[in-house]
Amino acid sequence: MIEFGNIKRLNEDEFKKFAKLVYEESGIFLKDSKITLLSNRLRKRLQALDIDSFREYYDYIQNFPDKAKEIEQLLDVVSTNETYFFRNERQFEALEKYCLPDLASKKTDKTLKIWSAGCSTGEEPYTIAICILECQHLFAGWDIEIIATDIAPSVLDFARKGEYSGRRIEKVPPGILQKYFTRDAEYPEVYTVKDRVRKMARFYYLNLFKNPYPKNMDIIFCRNVMIYFDREHQKRLVAGFHNSLSKHGYLFIGHSETLHSISEDFMYVKLLDSPVYVPRESGNEF
Numbered sequence: 001m002i003e004f005g006n007i008k009r010l011n012e013d014e015f016k017k018f019a020k021l022v023y024e025e026s027g028i029f030l031k032d033s034k035i036t037l038l039s040n041r042l043r044k045r046l047q048a049l050d051i052d053s054f055r056e057y058y059d060y061i062q063n064f065p066d067k068a069k070e071i072e073q074l075l076d077v078v079s080t081n082e083t084y085f086f087r088n089e090r091q092f093e094a095l096e097k098y099c100l101p102d103l104a105s106k107k108t109d110k111t112l113k114i115w116s117a118g119c120s121t122g123e124e125p126y127t128i129a130i131c132i133l134e135c136q137h138l139f140a141g142w143d144i145e146i147i148a149t150d151i152a153p154s155v156l157d158f159a160r161k162g163e164y165s166g167r168r169i170e171k172v173p174p175g176i177l178q179k180y181f182t183r184d185a186e187y188p189e190v191y192t193v194k195d196r197v198r199k200m201a202r203f204y205y206l207n208l209f210k211n212p213y214p215k216n217m218d219i220i221f222c223r224n225v226m227i228y229f230d231r232e233h234q235k236r237l238v239a240g241f242h243n244s245l246s247k248h249g250y251l252f253i254g255h256s257e258t259l260h261s262i263s264e265d266f267m268y269v270k271l272l273d274s275p276v277y278v279p280r281e282s283g284n285e286f
């Protein structure tokens with residue numbers, strides 16, 4: 001087995017090749033300053049494959065019979081998956097206090113479709129599920145679907161288990177923790193989301209630049225994903241969301257993200273100091 005520390009840092013030429021491959025396959029744009037970060041992340045994959053040089057790994061990908069499968073593994077180690085329950089909690093307050101009641105009053109077909117795009121390890125879609133359960137009286141007899149997607153297979157596996165601890169659950173209010181999680185008897189630091197929460201979210205592999213988007217969404221969450229893309233990919237992404245959202249829909253993006261100079265299709269509405277966007281044609285005003 002290759003020692004992690006024995007694999008040297010990428011040289012400039014290797015960095016350029018991998019950065020280009022990652023960009024073409026995922027839209028993730030790695031600046032030159034990310035050379036150490038990329039070296040460290042790739043080392044994990046080299047170690048798993050018992051390969052001791054980046055050049056050899058690059059050739060391995062190019063010659064691998066199922067190249068797409070190895071690229072999935074490459075993107076899995078390269079992607080940044082930081083997330084936690086109730087991240088930017090004001091957005092979930094806006095969801096529960098404004099968006100869900102608004103949709104409940106407007107939608108006559110009694111279906112609610114929510115997409116968490118770039119869901120990582122599942123904290124975001126499960127937080128959405130909890131918000132819906134907290135106002136479930138509005139949705140009696142409704143068909144509710146939360147589609148949660150990501151490019152990294154390992155985070156999707158993690159999410160499906162629904163087991164969390166430490167920082168991931170730090171922001172969950174104690175009453176909510178008690179109501180929607182069970183504490184593991186053997187490992188008391190581990191909390192598992194209860195079945196009624198878990199069953200609301202379905203996890204799928206979806207590359208935002210290679211796969212078609214789900215249709216007729218009422219709400220899309222795509223938070224802290226756009227920051228990894230360049231302007232061209234951000235524009236493509238947001239145009240895709242506009243197509244995917246229903247007329248009365250809502251788009252939630254991250255606190256450090258903006259649609260300014262990316263899309264004219266959406267209107268910014270400030271809900272509880274949270275960046276929320278609605279399709280311009282919706283005429284939705286708060």
Ligand SMILES: C[S@@+](CC[C@H](N)C(=O)[O-])C[C@H]1O[C@@H](n2cnc3c(N)ncnc32)[C@H](O)[C@@H]1O
Binds near residue numbers: 082087149206207228
């Ligand atoms: C920082 S996490 C954000 C998690 C969550 N949305 C949040 O805000 O807490 C970004 C996620 O986007 C995913 N991602 C990056 N590029 C992607 C792409 N092209 N298609 C789908 N998911 C992608 C990553 O794998 C990662 O899990």
